[in-house]
Amino acid sequence: MPSPTPDPARRSDRARSSILSATRERLAEVGYAKLTIEGIASRAGVGKQTIYRWWPSKGAVVFDAILDASLGPDGSTTLPDTGELEADLRTVMRGIVGELADPATDRMQRAVLAELQLDPPLATELLERLLRPQTDAFADRLCRARDAGQVRDDLDPSVAVELFLGPVFHRWLLRTAPLDEAFADRVVEHALAGLAPR
Amino acid sequence: MPSPTPDPARRSDRARSSILSATRERLAEVGYAKLTIEGIASRAGVGKQTIYRWWPSKGAVVFDAILDASLGPDGSTTLPDTGELEADLRTVMRGIVGELADPATDRMQRAVLAELQLDPPLATELLERLLRPQTDAFADRLCRARDAGQVRDDLDPSVAVELFLGPVFHRWLLRTAPLDEAFADRVVEHALAGLAPR
Amino acid sequence: MPSPTPDPARRSDRARSSILSATRERLAEVGYAKLTIEGIASRAGVGKQTIYRWWPSKGAVVFDAILDASLGPDGSTTLPDTGELEADLRTVMRGIVGELADPATDRMQRAVLAELQLDPPLATELLERLLRPQTDAFADRLCRARDAGQVRDDLDPSVAVELFLGPVFHRWLLRTAPLDEAFADRVVEHALAGLAPR
Amino acid sequence: MPSPTPDPARRSDRARSSILSATRERLAEVGYAKLTIEGIASRAGVGKQTIYRWWPSKGAVVFDAILDASLGPDGSTTLPDTGELEADLRTVMRGIVGELADPATDRMQRAVLAELQLDPPLATELLERLLRPQTDAFADRLCRARDAGQVRDDLDPSVAVELFLGPVFHRWLLRTAPLDEAFADRVVEHALAGLAPR
DNA sequence: GGCTAAGCGAGACGGTACGTCTTGTCTTTAG
DNA sequence: CTAAAGACAAGACGTACCGTCTCGCTTAGCC
Numbered sequence: 025m026p027s028p029t030p031d032p033a034r035r036s037d038r039a040r041s042s043i044l045s046a047t048r049e050r051l052a053e054v055g056y057a058k059l060t061i062e063g064i065a066s067r068a069g070v071g072k073q074t075i076y077r078w079w080p081s082k083g084a085v086v087f088d089a090i091l092d093a094s095l096g097p098d099g100s101t102t103l104p105d106t107g108e109l110e111a112d113l114r115t116v117m118r119g120i121v122g123e124l125a126d127p128a129t130d131r132m133q134r135a136v137l138a139e140l141q142l143d144p145p146l147a148t149e150l151l152e153r154l155l156r157p158q159t160d161a162f163a164d165r166l167c168r169a170r171d172a173g174q175v176r177d178d179l180d181p182s183v184a185v186e187l188f189l190g191p192v193f194h195r196w197l198l199r200t201a202p203l204d205e206a207f208a209d210r211v212v213e214h215a216l217a218g219l220a221p222r
Numbered sequence: 223m224p225s226p227t228p229d230p231a232r233r234s235d236r237a238r239s240s241i242l243s244a245t246r247e248r249l250a251e252v253g254y255a256k257l258t259i260e261g262i263a264s265r266a267g268v269g270k271q272t273i274y275r276w277w278p279s280k281g282a283v284v285f286d287a288i289l290d291a292s293l294g295p296d297g298s299t300t301l302p303d304t305g306e307l308e309a310d311l312r313t314v315m316r317g318i319v320g321e322l323a324d325p326a327t328d329r330m331q332r333a334v335l336a337e338l339q340l341d342p343p344l345a346t347e348l349l350e351r352l353l354r355p356q357t358d359a360f361a362d363r364l365c366r367a368r369d370a371g372q373v374r375d376d377l378d379p380s381v382a383v384e385l386f387l388g389p390v391f392h393r394w395l396l397r398t399a400p401l402d403e404a405f406a407d408r409v410v411e412h413a414l415a416g417l418a419p420r
Numbered sequence: 421m422p423s424p425t426p427d428p429a430r431r432s433d434r435a436r437s438s439i440l441s442a443t444r445e446r447l448a449e450v451g452y453a454k455l456t457i458e459g460i461a462s463r464a465g466v467g468k469q470t471i472y473r474w475w476p477s478k479g480a481v482v483f484d485a486i487l488d489a490s491l492g493p494d495g496s497t498t499l500p501d502t503g504e505l506e507a508d509l510r511t512v513m514r515g516i517v518g519e520l521a522d523p524a525t526d527r528m529q530r531a532v533l534a535e536l537q538l539d540p541p542l543a544t545e546l547l548e549r550l551l552r553p554q555t556d557a558f559a560d561r562l563c564r565a566r567d568a569g570q571v572r573d574d575l576d577p578s579v580a581v582e583l584f585l586g587p588v589f590h591r592w593l594l595r596t597a598p599l600d601e602a603f604a605d606r607v608v609e610h611a612l613a614g615l616a617p618r
Numbered sequence: 619m620p621s622p623t624p625d626p627a628r629r630s631d632r633a634r635s636s637i638l639s640a641t642r643e644r645l646a647e648v649g650y651a652k653l654t655i656e657g658i659a660s661r662a663g664v665g666k667q668t669i670y671r672w673w674p675s676k677g678a679v680v681f682d683a684i685l686d687a688s689l690g691p692d693g694s695t696t697l698p699d700t701g702e703l704e705a706d707l708r709t710v711m712r713g714i715v716g717e718l719a720d721p722a723t724d725r726m727q728r729a730v731l732a733e734l735q736l737d738p739p740l741a742t743e744l745l746e747r748l749l750r751p752q753t754d755a756f757a758d759r760l761c762r763a764r765d766a767g768q769v770r771d772d773l774d775p776s777v778a779v780e781l782f783l784g785p786v787f788h789r790w791l792l793r794t795a796p797l798d799e800a801f802a803d804r805v806v807e808h809a810l811a812g813l814a815p816r
Numbered sequence: 817g818g819c820t821a822a823g824c825g826a827g828a829c830g831g832t833a834c835g836t837c838t839t840g841t842c843t844t845t846a847g
Numbered sequence: 848c849t850a851a852a853g854a855c856a857a858g859a860c861g862t863a864c865c866g867t868c869t870c871g872c873t874t875a876g877c878c
Binding site for chain 4: 451452453530531533534535536537538540543544547551552555576578579580582583585586587588589590591593594595596597603606607609610611612613614615616
Binding site: 056057138139141142147148159184186187191193194195198199200201211213215217220 | 253254255332333335336337338339340342345346349353354357378380381382384385387388389390391392393395396397398399405408409411412413414415416417418
């Protein structure tokens, strides 16, 4: 009888990483909509069953493929803290805008985002493992600013973070207008004004 | 040989509207990922070719189905203007939050949004026909407020609108935290503070 | 209410003959299996309904198309009668072999024959209108030979005819061996020997 | 990517034989013209692709289905040889007539024959595998008769066989007249007379 | 010589089947 | 005894035609 729950200890690392690489390659080549398990398996030189054994869905593979690529060094995230709040936020926001505007990552990001809408459990996991560290870091920086008296003292970090990220993300997502550093700067300016000490 | 460019004058309205209704029904029942053209056709009592004759893709049908449902009376959109800027914006934002939080529309909205990520031309059309009127109305209200001296006079409407909609949308999309009226109120408060006359 | 039984008096001759021509053209071009009503209609510059109005099936159209081409002058058929029985039969049989071997008619003949197997009423009609006159003429010639004492006097014409036509047809149909004039001659020789006066 | 040339060694015998059975069942139920691949697949409990993987066309499946049914024991064919030539041939010819007249096989035979007209490669294969053994056996019997001095010594077996089979086949095919044992007997009588030693 | 009923061209419609593609499972084969 | 290769059942894809059904537009033939 084949084991219904495969033993992770015996998992082949070669297979795993070639599947994730192949996924990223196919994703870049044909896009998410035309991505197929068979295509990944054949590119990775792997049997389909080896994919089905370890991942429950196409979305999960893609998700892991992207996670695998993002998590370069250790996974910890911190924002710069030079004391100059507005300058620091500008740096971060410009970085985000730059990444979103990069055509190479754009396609992949949209693919994952699309998948997230249709697969809530996946959304939750990605939220916790990728997004949460970033928003937490953002919130941390704002809390330090609050302790330094640079923003109002009744600051709600979870709301404040969205004041910064929301506009940028909204514009990227819906393509309502060009997404550039000037826009990032203006968002920082206004959001910060909205958080100013009374 | 079938005509490569069908004649819109001969189009059957019965077929068109039953297809759009069936699309909405199936979308609500099985979700976007499991939505099939065959399912729509069979539910609508329509031949598949009748769908393929008038729409190029599944996304386009869904798009029209949603547009068809949204465009009730005329299509014009205006925001309330009682003179009380913050109260007006609160009303609007609470409405948006309410709509996004409604499970019935939530699924459909996410489906369309996912599709938009993978089909830029569709995104452009939806932007122009559904979203633009709403953001324009929003911008209009803010411009009137500026003329009344309620916000700073160097206001850039395209940026300002995103300060309000972005955070709400971001939270809905990524499910980072509960989306409720209290959050809507806080976003309005902070965004308005950020736009206050200097 | 549309007339369920169209009025033959008002039938357009232009439509009729262009349909039959188009049928023959398409038949020669793509063969019977890939022949379509839509193809015929479009080639004939005719609406599909005009075909469906006058013919019940594809087979019927093809049948008429072929009949229309075969019935050149009057329709009467007679075999040569020079008194030399064997020579006369050889002439006729060589003619039949020549026609069957002609690639132009071969395809059309096989198409009709195939259709006949699947549509008995059609088979009956074709038998009466096309084949019967030919076999009757053949039988006539043999009866005259019998009266002249050239063949046995208990001759059954309906059997005798098949002794001549059967072998030729069988070989053509099943392609068991090359079909040529030499074969025709040998069939005549043997069949005639089998019918010789005792 | 599916293999373009499937590996016969891995072929499922269960699928193969249930497809052939289902084909015969559907053929008997609805006839050749209304026979569909989808119908066969669904009756056989088989995916359509499994049919398309192993057969190029509907005709080929039907062909194999019939071959599969005809080739009961070993496939070798011999004619009776009691020394009484005319009696032996009568036995054989009556058998053929009986088989053709049986309504159960009639439909199937006509279906295959129709298909053969439209698909020459299929015709060739069937000729070699089904028909040739039978005509060869027939020719063998006649050669033995020639060696025994019962027929003329310049006998051409390939012609002689058609003298017997042709008339029967012609009558069956074109339904020119009733096909019964009396006819079979008369054909034997005449054909044999035509082959008598000079 | 208009009137009107039919045939006509065109082609959209509800359907069926096509042949292809992908999914997720199950089986065979080679290392 | 694992994992590649790939056959399998299932079913959606998008296309081609089917036969029916309106449409306007000729086009007879009766008034």
